[in-house]
Amino acid sequence: MNFVKRAGLSLVARKGKTVLMLGVFLVVCVLLLGGFLLQGAMARQEAAAQRLIGVDATVRADGLTAAQAERLARTPGVQRHNPLLRGGARLPDRRLVESGAPRPPDSRPQRDGPRLVGLRDSEMLLDFATGHSKVVDGRPLTPRDTGRKVVLISEQLAELNGLSTGDRLTLTSPDGKQRGAYDVVGVYRDDRARIPDAWVEPSEIAANQIYAPLGTLHLDGPLDEAVFKLGSPEQSERLHAAARRLLGDAGFRFDVNDKAYRDQVQPLRRVGAFAGALVRLIAGAGTVILGLIVSLTIRERRDELGMLLSLGEKKWKLVGQHTVEAVAVALPALALAALAGTALAGPVSTYLPGHTANALLPPAELHLRAADLGRTAALGLGIALVATAVPGLGILRLHPRSILTDTD
Template structure:
């Protein structure tokens, strides 16, 4: 009789053992599928963190001009960039906040003016990005404002001058020759700093800072020497490549290249730990399933010694006996994989929401772009293929290794053995 047919008849005759094997395989395949789905969810979550958070690279140096920084920002490695130009302007008719400490005799009041910062995107500034400075009215400055004369001003400065979103303010160059009018599009609240008993120029006070698009400062003759340029990248690995490009464009010396990947590491490291745990979990389940099924097959072989001896005495080949046990176990593995797939599709999303909870960014200072998308645990054809492959591999290993003992059997010793 064909050994495959014998395997089918044996499964039908031993329904109890078949049900036990099916139950074990179902648990193993479900856990394996859950592990692969968890790995996939972690990979998608990490990719989302790279896109949303990324790393900030800050470049400073004497050779850093707007044109040089723009060329570096045109690199395909860079997702967004912000050029920052700092200086002091004059604002006729604008009442500035004054330091608490008395003015020193050598200071001249006619030199007082607000601090003026030209930029591309206000939300990429460190204080805005970390939430230390918050927009309380209006909107931020974006790359679309490059050709518009708009500004952000502090809440205290706005209150002192009776300004609101939509009003205009006039700024002039330090020498008074250039001037332009700017629309207030946003009002922010900067952290309040104590003076420490020392006098500071009004332009150095956070409440007297004014932000405007870099191109809009051309009438004020601010120059093109940047204070810094900030580049947003998707991963720390790309920062090393950008560093090499900065060396080629700006020269080997004369500039600083600082990488701030703290937010990226804080979000990604826990995800990588979960992914590593999922990988270890998969192999532990595969190993444990192999051992358990191997023990069951070993016990089954011992219980069926008389059957094996009879078949050997009738001339059946030993490899066919091993093949019969392998087919029996594999035949149970196939429906177990199918049921595990149904369970994964039904319960995977709910389980993923509990296992992979997105970091609580609501309590952490940061921009909305730093919040990760909710984790998604879904079954893919590749995961199911891995489970099927591992399931068949487990059935093969768990039967072949115990089946080595069949190769050492002799019909006469089996049939005459009183045990």
């Protein structure tokens, strides 16, 4: 009789053992598939963190210009850049946010004015990148705003002056010689901005900070700094070398701020590492458990094996029969695991990192992909082969006479 057909008859005849093996295979395949799905979700989240958060490298140097910052932005690995220039301004005919304490007699009213920040991309500011500040009306400032007279103002300053998106305000230079009208294109809220109780100069209050595109302000001189967005901390070395060659040592300073990146990526990597350890643990435990079941099955079927050997059956066919039995049970277990993965992926996703109110990234989602199912199938079938091949080595040492005459 063909050993494949004999394997099928054996599975039908031993329904209890077949159901037991199917149950073990199903648990193993579900856990393996879950581990692979979790690894995939964390890998996608880490890639998203690299794109959305990345690492900020800040370059400062004496005489740093916007043209030099633009040249450094072409360094491989740099995704975005943001030259920054800070200065003062006057806001005629508008009120400024002030502290609750009365103005001291010796204060200088001529210093009253907003802090003006010229930039290229407001979303690259650390407060916006980490979610502490966010645009609540209108839009942020982008590189497309270069050369345009537009501003981004705080929610407190807007409410105090009855301003909203689309309104216009006037800014003048501190000496009053330069004047310009600017359109409000966005209003932002800073969750950490608090009006101090003690007296503070209005220019030092965060709510009086106004952002505008670099080059359209009443500001002169070199940049205060330039911030470059990189995909990972490892890419900062190339930018550091390029900046040093271009700017020299005069006042040169290079700082890498990867806190936001690490805060988001490290939990993802820990979950991914846990998923990898889970896959290895399940693979090892599944192999051992199934190997024990097959070993017990072979021990119980010694008489059957001895009879087949005495009739001239090849030993490799007996090993093949047990392998076919294991694979025949593994295939439906894989199919059931795929159905379970499809049904449970959505509900389980809600427990993954990112499903919180203050999450910076889109939440992680489990998606059943053909590659994940293929890896599960390959590893599951590998477990089936190992679990039958190792105990099957004992079959190769069997002799019909010793089996049939054994009285134990």
